[in-house]
Amino acid sequence: MIIILRDSAKDEQVDELIDRLNKLDVKANLVEGVHQRIITLIGDTTKIDMDSVQAMEIVEQVKRVQEPYKKANRRFHPDDTVIDVKGRKLGGGTLNIIAGPCSVETEEQLITTAVAVKEAGATMLRGGAFKPRTSPYAFQGLGAEGIRLLIEARKITGLPIVTEIMDLKDIDLFADVDVIQVGARNMQNFTLLKELGHCDKPILLKRGLSSTLQELLMSAEYIMAGGNEKVILCERGIRTFEPKTRNTLDLSAVPLLKYHSHLPVVIDPSHATGIAALVEPMSLAAVASGCDALEIEVHRDPKNAWSDGAQSLTPEAFSKTMEKIKALAEFCGRPVDKN
Amino acid sequence: MIIILRDSAKDEQVDELIDRLNKLDVKANLVEGVHQRIITLIGDTTKIDMDSVQAMEIVEQVKRVQEPYKKANRRFHPDDTVIDVKGRKLGGGTLNIIAGPCSVETEEQLITTAVAVKEAGATMLRGGAFKPRTSPYAFQGLGAEGIRLLIEARKITGLPIVTEIMDLKDIDLFADVDVIQVGARNMQNFTLLKELGHCDKPILLKRGLSSTLQELLMSAEYIMAGGNEKVILCERGIRTFEPKTRNTLDLSAVPLLKYHSHLPVVIDPSHATGIAALVEPMSLAAVASGCDALEIEVHRDPKNAWSDGAQSLTPEAFSKTMEKIKALAEFCGRPVDKN
Amino acid sequence: MIIILRDSAKDEQVDELIDRLNKLDVKANLVEGVHQRIITLIGDTTKIDMDSVQAMEIVEQVKRVQEPYKKANRRFHPDDTVIDVKGRKLGGGTLNIIAGPCSVETEEQLITTAVAVKEAGATMLRGGAFKPRTSPYAFQGLGAEGIRLLIEARKITGLPIVTEIMDLKDIDLFADVDVIQVGARNMQNFTLLKELGHCDKPILLKRGLSSTLQELLMSAEYIMAGGNEKVILCERGIRTFEPKTRNTLDLSAVPLLKYHSHLPVVIDPSHATGIAALVEPMSLAAVASGCDALEIEVHRDPKNAWSDGAQSLTPEAFSKTMEKIKALAEFCGRPVDKN
Amino acid sequence: MIIILRDSAKDEQVDELIDRLNKLDVKANLVEGVHQRIITLIGDTTKIDMDSVQAMEIVEQVKRVQEPYKKANRRFHPDDTVIDVKGRKLGGGTLNIIAGPCSVETEEQLITTAVAVKEAGATMLRGGAFKPRTSPYAFQGLGAEGIRLLIEARKITGLPIVTEIMDLKDIDLFADVDVIQVGARNMQNFTLLKELGHCDKPILLKRGLSSTLQELLMSAEYIMAGGNEKVILCERGIRTFEPKTRNTLDLSAVPLLKYHSHLPVVIDPSHATGIAALVEPMSLAAVASGCDALEIEVHRDPKNAWSDGAQSLTPEAFSKTMEKIKALAEFCGRPVDKN
Secondary structure (H helix, E strand, O other): OEEEEOOOOOHHHHHHHHHHHHOOOEEEEEEEOOOOEEEEEEEOOOOOOHHHHHOOOOEEEEEOOOOOOOOOEOOOOOOOOOEEEOOEEEOOOOEEEEEEOOEOOOHHHHHHHHHHHHHHOOOEEEOEOOOOOOOOOOOOOOOHHHHHHHHHHHHHHOOOEEEEEOOHHHHHHHOOOOEEEEOHHHOOOHHHHHHHOOOOOOEEEEOOOOOOHHHHHHHHHHHHHOOOOOEEEEEOOEOOOOOOOOOEOEOOHHHHHHHHEOOOEEEOHHHHHOOHHHHHHHHHHHHHHOOOEEEEEEOOOHHHOOOOHHHOEOHHHHHHHHHHHHHHHHHOOOOEOOO | OEEEEOOOOOHHHHHHHHHHHHOOOEEEEEEEOOOOEEEEEEEOOOOOOHHHHHOOOOEEEEEOOOOOOOOOEOOOOOOOOOEEEOOEEEOOOOEEEEEEOOEOOOHHHHHHHHHHHHHHOOOEEEOEOOOOOOOOOOOOOOOHHHHHHHHHHHHHHOOOEEEEEOOHHHHHHHOOOOEEEEOHHHOOOHHHHHHHOOOOOOEEEEOOOOOOHHHHHHHHHHHHHOOOOOEEEEEOOEOOOOOOOOOEOEOOHHHHHHHHEOOOEEEOHHHHHOOHHHHHHHHHHHHHHOOOEEEEEEOOOHHHOOOOHHHOEOHHHHHHHHHHHHHHHHHOOOOEOOO | OEEEEOOOOOHHHHHHHHHHHHOOOEEEEEEEOOOOEEEEEEEOOOOOOHHHHHOOOOEEEEEOOOOOOOOOEOOOOOOOOOEEEOOEEEOOOOEEEEEEOOEOOOHHHHHHHHHHHHHHOOOEEEOEOOOOOOOOOOOOOOOHHHHHHHHHHHHHHOOOEEEEEOOHHHHHHHOOOOEEEEOHHHOOOHHHHHHHOOOOOOEEEEOOOOOOHHHHHHHHHHHHHOOOOOEEEEEOOEOOOOOOOOOEOEOOHHHHHHHHEOOOEEEOHHHHHOOHHHHHHHHHHHHHHOOOEEEEEEOOOHHHOOOOHHHOEOHHHHHHHHHHHHHHHHHOOOOEOOO | OEEEEOOOOOHHHHHHHHHHHHOOOEEEEEEEOOOOEEEEEEEOOOOOOHHHHHOOOOEEEEEOOOOOOOOOEOOOOOOOOOEEEOOEEEOOOOEEEEEEOOEOOOHHHHHHHHHHHHHHOOOEEEOEOOOOOOOOOOOOOOOHHHHHHHHHHHHHHOOOEEEEEOOHHHHHHHOOOOEEEEOHHHOOOHHHHHHHOOOOOOEEEEOOOOOOHHHHHHHHHHHHHOOOOOEEEEEOOEOOOOOOOOOEOEOOHHHHHHHHEOOOEEEOHHHHHOOHHHHHHHHHHHHHHOOOEEEEEEOOOHHHOOOOHHHOEOHHHHHHHHHHHHHHHHHOOOOEOOO
């Protein structure tokens, strides 16, 4: 941590600050220059509150040098974390494909789609039982019944299931789910994150619409700090001024997250773009950038989907896209995992 | 709602779409042009899912004309909503000042600050008992004990209390709170919003860091749809590329929210800027723009605050700022409410 | 400047770097810690290229501490710069109002509007002769004839004229203009800025749509480095994700620019919002925040304006708004300048 | 174009508006509904100024349906434009690689780098002679001498040269250049764009840091409207809130620009990320997304580069990256062009 002092800071004030800092298990050094004096802090600064230092009248600016996360930090855990989901290895050098409908609607819809995505090569099944919808008048998901249907679909296809939790009151319903997803809007629902830190299931954590990569890693740290180290990071588009896409897919997130962290990284091209025709090119780009998995929306009849139809592929389109993804993944040396 | 058709759409496909739409209680008209055909929909389109229309292969684009919110919409409720909080009238032509520490830390800290802000003219007391912190290693709030201390502070000062809920499991603890705040990170915690729709307390709803004003109004609609129409909207800064401030205060939100909605509007200059020195000029600007209330962080000793010290005013600074706010509010014809 | 070293940096590499830096007239200090080593640089770092330091394989990150601008920096020029424009004092404690049509269209249109804004209390006249339009098919301005008409309008009203230059090839046409405006799209047209550094007229420099405040100050520095210190900074809205306004007015820019620089600050609420109804509340907010001037679009017949009609006030609306601005400016102790 | 009327609009005002619109060579239809009346306009609305319609007091909102560009529009030019640059075919199904230093510094530096990138498989040489630098104190480019050196490098390597123009006063110096680049900061320098519309060289047009794809296409339209249809579009990162990268690479731009336009699309991963280590993964992702060319910065000694060292590859690193690019491009069916 670096503390830049104001010109007006008096020597005794500076000394007092240094004394105070030295008591916090860090080593504070004063560096004096012509136009500026700065204090450098070395040691474990994770617990120093930047804001209260910033609040001092003698302080012009505070800059953090060390990342404020530890368990998610590759610096302290150089090896890739590999998360086993019923035999699929997320982060282990293969490519996983999580596919399925945005929402679970009916048994027939889900099973048909699940069978189709399995057929096409998907390695896990996604489907929303609890749906975060911006309008209170829109379909809100089947809830417990949706989870029951997902489990049913798993029986038939053998695909592990991934589904979103919206509130910790529902956590018991997720007892038999394989991967619990935390949506973008809940990325900083810290109460939920803490609770998920106490369960032993993999958590697929989506980046918030305007969250920095560091904030995503801090949210992963919340879960990991509780003891659950099986966190999967997901980039699903960030909010920018460009109106042609729902969000802007930030693919640089793949190499950056892999540089700063050891956790597996998933790309969701469906939500990132909001446009079915962009799912294939963005999936291929994501594979080439080195991601560990893709999460893709597939609906048997997008124009009658109860949510997110515009970005869903039909099973036929998904099957064609999967052919390209499989070939590219093979070429890139990280073949699609077994399904 | 306007549906723009692709050039390739065949007449029978278009007819089929129009038939389908006409069954949904809206009136669909085809308008044919040289380069483009469009369908206009008139009626209550609130329940039509734009995404599934967008998913049709004959559809190029869908644009919404009518706002998707009703209860929060000034079009249907032309008069200002006035929310009574123990005699203070939010939205009734006066200016309310909600002041206090970011976090409740100790009894002594809270009471001292509460007495000081009351003295300076604040009309309500704020203080966080549950704190959403980006780091799991940061102070997370006193919880139930924090609420107990706020109630204590209300006894002494008579100021109604405003405090944030982070999860609906805690809702019983808020039984004796005057205004329940929903933080920016929870603006789209739809499960929480629905639950708050069933309580009878005023809800201070903060705009998410990258939420549009329409999304803020949709979140207000979630609460109102449940029956609780006492929603107070709060702009607290949005995320942009500018690094000098924590967020960018979007003051245009004041006249725009008041044009589109009848609900009261609060500005939080402390979180919006993250810099104590900007609180006064932005407070004055907010008053001049016509807001109904300000929410300002005050801490007796910002450099020792357990959270958000950098943006907190000392009681002395707050008192000086209040003198200017009071004079300006008086001048603008919306004097500070009684305290 | 702070250089954070990678864990892998070898001692001899670090020594070599320090030697190299010490040759650049700065003092480099190595600070060693448990997890991290950093080098602090003290002295005039303006000329050190952060990118080439960043390019070294032993460097993890480079952070600048000192601002890279000097002439625009309040640290080195504590007193406010006051710019005299035919007797109006920009930055001298009064409020200036620059008003007029977006584009100069006809003599009659310009003169009528000029007389009306003078009548209402405007202190300078604005009008575009060269118009930056996103479409090549839109009206591009009257060019030289537009400037002739502005000079004509000045003769009649006595108001100094402010008009935009788009390319330095036209600079001779601006010989008799009072203030040369550089538009947002040209804020980083460095060739133009350099040339303007050699003229002796005040330059009104608009912030780019996605420029940081530091970049705005660096562009001011370009002009000032050439010898012309009469730069007026203008905030006119930045680009964000919010679709209801054309741009988002960043009013925090007023106190921040005044803290970091000694130059006068203008707010343009017309372009910032793009909506005539928002001009009045945002003008009042800007005055309360402490700006030195407002730039407001006024058109005698907005619906027939050749550009930017949606954000222009009629002379009647402007006159009413001016009454409120005058009263508020008086109240705030910075009365509207003489006109 | 769709015009949404205010509730308060009187019938005679609506009739008058429709009459007026019908005179503009478009067909205006009134569609009446329960809560809203709208007017639909069909025909060539390119020349209707949305702003002046928006300015009418009876108008609530105006929405454009048809794109405001024609020559750049795939709707009217379904076939891909192929631009021949000394035998390389941009947009013709191959992949071009434009590589070289950010700035031309010395003859030796340029020639060494040019020979190295040719060797590695680059198909064109880039190098800046005129440099847009945010600081007036930074190296500004060699100017005419830089162009002379580029021509020299072309003689030796046979690679066509791409270099940036900053101001139209310099245009004669570009007479012997193969591709003229317009930088992000000049994307809306309309005077320059118009002039380039009268030359017969290919123009590589970079997207502005906060420009929408539609604005990029409108700027292409400026050049094409003047008669020069050889425009190459370039995505080079947009500005967002994420601080880890210089900009955010928006790869969705590739399929979207190719859907809306027939012009070739280039990706610049060096400027988009600002980090050398991200250039390879983002280049591969760009190839997989279907781009026509990559523009990559290569510097023989990045840590001593006079500009943009942090994002430049060494010739060795470039050569390794090229191996992967060549293999992937071959695999994707769009092999690297001849060099």
